[in-house]
Amino acid sequence: MATLTEEKTQEKSLSNFGRFLQRFRKQRLAIVALLFLLFLLFVAIFRDQLMPFTKDEADFFSTFCQPSFVDNSDVVTCQNPDDHILGTDELGRDAYSRLIYGTRISMQASLLGVAIAMIVGLPIGLLAGFIGGRFDRAVMWVVDIIFSLPGILIAFGVIAVLGNGLLNAMIAVGVVLSTRFSRLSRGIVLAEREELYVDGARVGGLSTSTIIFKHILPNIAPPLIVQTSLLFGAVILIEAGLSFLGVGVPVSEPSWGRMLADSRALLSTNPFLSIPPGVAIALTVLAWNILGDGLRDALGRDITNNQLTTVSRNKEDVSVGSKTSYISESEAAKSALVLKNIEVRFPSPRGEDVMILNNVSYSVKPGETLGIVGESGSGKSMSVMASMGIIPSPGRVTAGTVTLGDHTLNNMSEGELEKLRGNEIAMIFQEPIASLNPALTVGQQLIQPMQKHLGLSKNEAWDRATDLLRQVRIPEPERRMDEYPHQFSGGMAQRVGIARALSCNPSVLIADEPTTALDVTVQGQIIDLLKDLQKDLGLAIVFITHDLGVIAEVADRIAVMYAGEVIETGDVHTVLTNPRHPYTKALLETLPHHGVDGQPLPVIDGLVPPPTNWPTGCRFHPRCQFATKVCSNGADLSLKQVHTDSKTDDYGHFSACIRVEEIDFG
Amino acid sequence: MLIVFAHFMIRLIISRILTTIPLLFVVTILAFTMVQLMPGSIAEIILDAGATPEAIAALEAEMGIDRPILIQYFDWLSNALQGDLGTSLFFNAPVTELIGGSWKVTASIVLGGMVVGVTLGLILGIVAGLRPGSMLDRISTVGASVGVSLPAFWLGMLLALILGVRLDLFPVIGYTTFAESPLGWIHSITLSSFALGIPSAALIARQMRSSMANVLQSSYIRAQRAMGLNRWQIVANHALKNAMIPVVTVIGFRLAVVVGSAFIVETVFVLPGLGRQMATAVTNQDLIFVQGGVVIIGAFIIFANMIIDIIYGFLNPKVRVS
């Protein structure tokens, strides 16, 4: 048990490390920063060889020199300007040499400070996190208080007690910053404790220290490295500040901060003296910060997309209606929403376009529910986002048309689309609580769309919102209007979501897995509610789910999606009892009532392939038990009318399977 | 609705005040312990190096520092609560009197620095966070990295050099009180405020940017978009308040840093503030003054954090209700 967990941890950290190195190599700025810091280390080590003058050597014939690269001829006190690259001070001491001297102080101070901070802070946090309970609370309480005080203030206290001196100053800084390590390590221990493998390790009879050193330390390494890098910057800033004040580092030692303090008096006579030490401090801190950020990015996640950015559509690149679709003209004319041959592409990280949706068509009439089924990754959610024009960037619709009532969405501006969203077409979501703004009361967020679309006043909107809550059967709607989303259960929050979606009288409602996150009884209530509302309001509903059982209950019509395509569609009863595509058939066989008691449910072997790697021809062929050569060559993959004996459906029944006529679906 | 809200806020404020009191105690204990930790005793410092052990003992008895430590602490605490923090060894005057003369200077530049930092930081952070990855975002991100790395006191020197010495727009030394001349007051703290504010702005901008970018990825933003609200309505009514929540915490932490930096910036602009007194006291091992300073500044920070906490609760209903 123990060895197994250990191996797992090691393997995990190794592969993580490899991936980290790969990502870090792309952070060019961070690598430059690292090189700069190594250079400083070099300067600090070979200080004595690099200094042309000693720190206190006074060239009395060259005082107040400007740097050698500017004209020194009018500085009468400076006789040997060429000896002093960065100029001299009032005693003729060489600024360049003193800068080099200060490099070592700065390096030493920061190494010492961070080391002390780590030695003091890490164990405190680790123990607090590990022991937990009252001990943890008491320790962290004090740590938090110290953390919240200005670092310089704590340093003042420590130095006042210990007296001046570089070591004392660094002990002070170390104590100040140790709280950051305590907080960090404690937070991570708490998180890691939750992880199974620590429990596993405990069961294996390992001692607490083994768990800390073998299991927790490897996992806190990444954030620790980031934090340490950032702390180096902080230490240098505090050290410079203390030396500037003449607190800590002896005044005779030209640290960078001390040089700045000395140059303060000469600000009007030789202002240049204040530049090099300041630049040195800023660059060093910057280098540590950039390195820290680079490390963090190499270890963290990307935030460059958001829900507000959509790629503005380039009208030329959307080819409209070049292909024929299985949806007949007459059917389209009756429908509230029609998607025809929609194609959506995303640029892949490597630059080429990846097709996420291919030739997707479906339609839904007023008062009717279209169920869209598919595994995750089949593109079902993407297709409804396309129908609202909210495909997250950098994705975009590259072909096809969306028709919503009388409107064709393709050529609309964002402003025109905004008038339709909420008003003509609205949506409810999979995670009802997350889809509500946690910082606003339910009432506050319900009224806005009504004010915008229906032109209601605030009070009118408020009253209507209260009515809507009543309509979706939320008890005590007046009181609930003033409550926040986190005070709602999932089922109640979904009712709020439905009320919001219906608030501006849309003709089409999109339901994206609205019951998946809810428990079974609540699921049933929500479905009943939707059905009743549909009957009253004549809504066209697009209901997305991966659950065939739910589909059978809600849908009139069904479209089965696989790998970005609709592969079978028709009347729900016909398709579910008489599937004409091997994928649909396989899906149905995974349903519980097909299982024999005591035997595991059959599953479809393999996974939905990723969009970057879609198989040629029929995309289901690697998993299809009926696949033959024709399937991977890809003849006619469009949806073909299936000639079934039952003529009960008025939609027609279509399948994309090439071999649909040959296979015995039994 | 308003009544319910007011009720929540009052409960929040009372609970925060209650949690603040023990924090103040810890600070007094820290400050008191600091003096106890010093090798040797106060009496040795007061008397010169050549003092006889008898003289030291006599002074210790007179000052009461030969009594049990707990009694000393409560004695000191009760004096402190009555506004007596002892007599400074170096300045040779009551600590409260000394601090009474200097705190306003420090408070002025801290206030100025926070105003500059928060205003600039929020604006930059919001603009960058709305379009992560855009040109503007990249420029402000680089600017923020540089800004965070600048030592405030060096920035102060540069500002003094350029805007003070060269252009003569602002005074580079000295302080004008608000009572003397409000305009002169602003004038005298402008450079220090910017020196303190720019690095803070950079940090706040960074936090605001990532916070905004994170909020904009959330599901409720998509939901509002699906209801047809436009970009600005969504940002103003939905994203901003949520994005502010973590930023408020950062602003709280930053306040402590600005107070610390103000101590140093005071020296740059030769302002007669608390920081310069503290630095002088530290170099001269004037533990009584330092102790008093730690208590006063500690208490200030704790009160400020309490206010920040209340604002946090105001923004974040999850805290408020529980």
Ligand code: SF4
């Ligand atoms: S086309 Fe071939 S691989 Fe695809 S579903 Fe039909 S039989 Fe299977």
